[in-house]
Amino acid sequence: MHRKPIALWIAAGAGYAFLYIPLVIVILYSFNNSRLNAEWVGFTLEWYDKLFHNDDMLAAAGNSLMIALTASLVSTVLGTMAGVAMYRYKLRLLPLLVLTPIAIPEILMGVSLLIFFVLVNFTLGLVSVTLAHIAFCIGFVAIVVRARLAGMDESLTEAARDCGATPWDAFRYVTLPLIMPGVIAGALMAFTLSIDDFVITFFTAGAGTVTLPLQIYSMIKIAVTPEVNAVSSLLMLLTLALIIIASRLSPSLVGAPSEGP
Amino acid sequence: MSLLEIRNVTRRFGDFTAVDRVSLSIGAGEFFTLLGPSGCGKTTLLRMIAGFDLPDEGSILLNGTDLADWPPEGRPVRTVFQSYALFPHMTVEGNVAFPLRMAKTPSAEIPAKVAAALEDVRLTGFGKRYPHELSGGQKQRVAIARALITHPTVLLLDEPLAALDAKLREDMQIELINLQKEVGITFVYVTHDQTEALALSHRIAVMNAGHVEQEDEPSRIYGSPRTRFVADFIGHCNLLSGPVVANAAGIVTLDIPGLGPVRVAAETPIAVGSRGTIALRPEKIRIAAAAPSDTLDNHCAGTVTDMLYMGDVTVYNVQTPGGEKIEALLANSASGRAKFFDVGDAVEMNWAIAAGHFIAE
C-alpha cells in the first residue's frame, strides 16, 4: 500500500504502547520478588505457588469455570438459533431483544435481574449468575453466526431442499457444517465473556457465591498482593489462547472481514 | 393434458409484477426453454416450478396434480443451479449421493448408483475430489449428475452455462442435447442467450416483463416473430414500421418513412391506415453494386455507412436517401461475388416479398 507518514507510525505506535504496557507490567510484576508492585526486585514464582494453595481462589476459579461452561453451551445453542432466525426471517422483536443487552451499559442488566430474581424469590447463587450470563451471551453468538450465514452461498440450502432434504435435514447436513466454525467461535467468545464478566455477576451473585472476577475485585479492594498479578496473568493467557483460536475460525470476531467457507 | 401445466400464474413482489398471468404447456420429453432478458420473470417462474416460491395467483400442475402443496423436497423436480451449488464440504461422491440419502435409499445400493451417475456425465474417477478442485465444466457435470440421480420427472436448468467460456459452452450445449435425448426427461431451461435457446430447444417461450411474447418452435420464433420484441430480441432484425397503405390478395403494403412502399406476404385482416411492422432479417437482403436483372419485388438504393467484417460474414449498414438505416448481411463465401463493399459505396438492395414477416404492431 502507499507509504504511510512517520507521524502516523508514531501516533499509532503510541496507541499500541498505551494498550500493552499496562498488561505487560501486570505480568512482569507477577514474577516480582516483592510484595509491592513498585519496582523490580528479583524473579520468583512465589505468587503463583501461593495462588494454587489459595482455597478461596481455587473455589472461585471452579465456580467461574462451571458457570462459563454451562453459560457458553446454552447461549451457543440459543444464539445459533437466534442468528439463523434473524438471517432467514424478517423479524423485529427478536433482533431487538438479542442486540439490546449488548448495546446498553451492563449495570442496567445487572440491577434489573437482581430485582427480578428477588421478586420471584429465586435464591441468588451460581444458577442466577449462569442465567444472567446466558442472557447477554446470546447476542454475541447470534451476531457471529449471522455474519457467518451472510457469507455463505444462499443457493446451497435451496440445492439441499431441491435434492429432497427437509428444512431440518438441509440445516443439519449443509448449513450447520458450513457455519460450524462460526458457531464454535461464538461458543469460545461466550466462554470468555462469561469467565471475565464482572458487572452483571456482581449484582446477581448474592452473598455466598464468588467467581474469579469477584475474587479479584475483593482482593484489589481489600488486600493487594502480587497474587492478583499471578491470577491475572493466567487468566490473560487463557483468554488469549481462546480468542486466537476463535479468530482463526471466524476472522470477523476481530473486526476483519470473514472469508468464505 | 401435458406433463407440466402452468396456468395463469402471477407473482408479485410489492408493486412489481415479476410474472404476469403466464400459461404454458410443456410436454413429456421436451427440451423447453424460457428465453428473455434479465428481469423478464423467467427465473422467478422456474423457481416456482421448483418450489422455492409460490404463485400469488394461478397454479402449476405436474401430471395433473397441483404442486402448491408440495415443498421443494417433495417434488419430483430437480434443479441445476447457475452457480452449480455444490456442497463444498462434501466430495463429488458425497454431493451426487446426497439425493439418494435424502430419499432413504439403502446405503448398500448407493455406491453403485453414484458410480453409474458419474459415468453418465463422464466423470468416472472424480468421486473423491472436492468441488473446489474441479473446473467449471466439471462442476457443471457434477451438478447435473446430482440432479438426475433420482430420475426426476422434470429437470430445471437455470442458465447453467452462463459462467463458462465460449468454446466450453458450445461443447456443453452439444452434451446437453445428447443427454436429454438419452435420459428422455423433460428439460425446462432458462437462458438469456438466444443463440443457445435456438440451438438446444424443441420449443421456446420468449418472455418479456413478466409475460410470454411468443411460444413456438425455434424456426418459427426466428422466422415468424409475433411481436416487435421477439423480432428484435432474437438475432439481428430490421424493423420497418409504417402505416398500411394496401392489403389485398395476401400482400400487405406498408409505407415506410425514408424508404417508400414495401410489400410483404401476409394473411391478415389488418385495416388500411393501421400501423404495422415488417421484420426483415439481414441475411435475406441481396446487396449488389447495381440492380441485378432479376431484381426481387422490394428494392431500394443506398450508401454503405458501416462495414463489419466478422470472419464468416460481413455486416453492412446501409442508409437510404430517405434516411432509413438497413442492416444487410452477406456470407463471405458467397460464390459469384466480386468484392466487398466499402464505406461510402453506393449499393442496390433487394429482397423478396416472402422474405419479411409482418407484425401487426
Added chain:
Amino acid sequence: MTRKSGKLGKWLVSGPPLLYLVVFFAIPTLIMVLASFRSPGDFGGLAPLVDESGKLDLNVDSYVRFFTESVYAQVFLKSVWYALLTTLFCLALGYPLASLVARSSRKHRNLLLLLVILPFWSNFLIRIYAWMIILGPQAALARGVNGVLAYFGHEPVALLFSSFAVLVCLVYVHLPFMVLPLYANLEKHDQALLDAAQDLGAGAWQRFWRITFPLSLPGVYAGAALVFIPALGIFAIPDILGGPDDSLIGNVIKQQFLETRDWPFGSVLSIVLTVAAVVIAGLAAWVGRRNLGTPSSARNARA
C-alpha cells in the same frame, strides 16, 4: 416451500431464544420500570405492591426526588462529561491506530487488528488493576512526576484515586471500541480519491481534513456511540481507582441497590441512564444514516 411449513419453521427456530430473552431480559426490564413507581421496603428492597389496606402502592416519589435533589442531576451530568471526555480522547488516540491498520497491506492487517483487540479480551478488572500499579504512589511514574513537581516547589500530587486515574482508565478500557468501527469504515476508503486530490494540489493535512475525515464520519459516530454508552454506565473504574469525589451515576446506582437498598430510587436512576443511552444510540444511528459517506457528503464537507 408451502406457506404452512414456513411459518412453523420460523417459530421453532426463533421461539426458544425469544422466550429466554423475554423472561430474562424484557420482563426484568419492565419490572424495573414498575419498581421505579413503587415505595422502598422497610428493610430495603421494595415495599409490597398492594399495601395493608388493599390499595395499589404506586407513586412518583422517587422521580420527584431525582428531579428535586440536585446532587443526583449533578452526578449524572458529571457522568456525561466523563463519557464525553473519554470519547474524545479515544477518538484522538484511536484514529491513528485505525488509520495505520486500514492502510497496511492485507497480510499485516489481520495481525495488527488482532493486536488492537486482544487487550479488550483480557479481564476488565485486570485492566483497571494494571493502572493501579502504574499510577501507584510507589511506582516510577508517580515518583517521576512528583520529583519534577518537587523541583518546582509544588506539593506532590496523587495520580491514583483521582479523576485523572478514572479518565485514563476509561480511555484505556474503551479504546478498542473506537478503533474497530473506525477501521471498518477507513478500510473501505478508495485510495483513488486521495490520489485525485493530491493530483489537484491538496496537501496531506488538507487531504485528511477535507476527504478522509468527512468520509469516515459514519465510523466516527459508530465508535463514539460504542464508547459513550458503556462509559456512561461504568462503576467499577471509579469504585477502584477514583477518589471520593469521583462517583459517577453507575456508582450511585450500585450504592442504592446494594448499600442504601432504596430500590425504587435506584430504578429511577437506572431508567434515566437507559433513556440517555437509548437517545444517544438513536442519535448515532440517525446521524449515521444521514451521512453515509457518499461522495456527496465529501462535496458538502468542502463547501
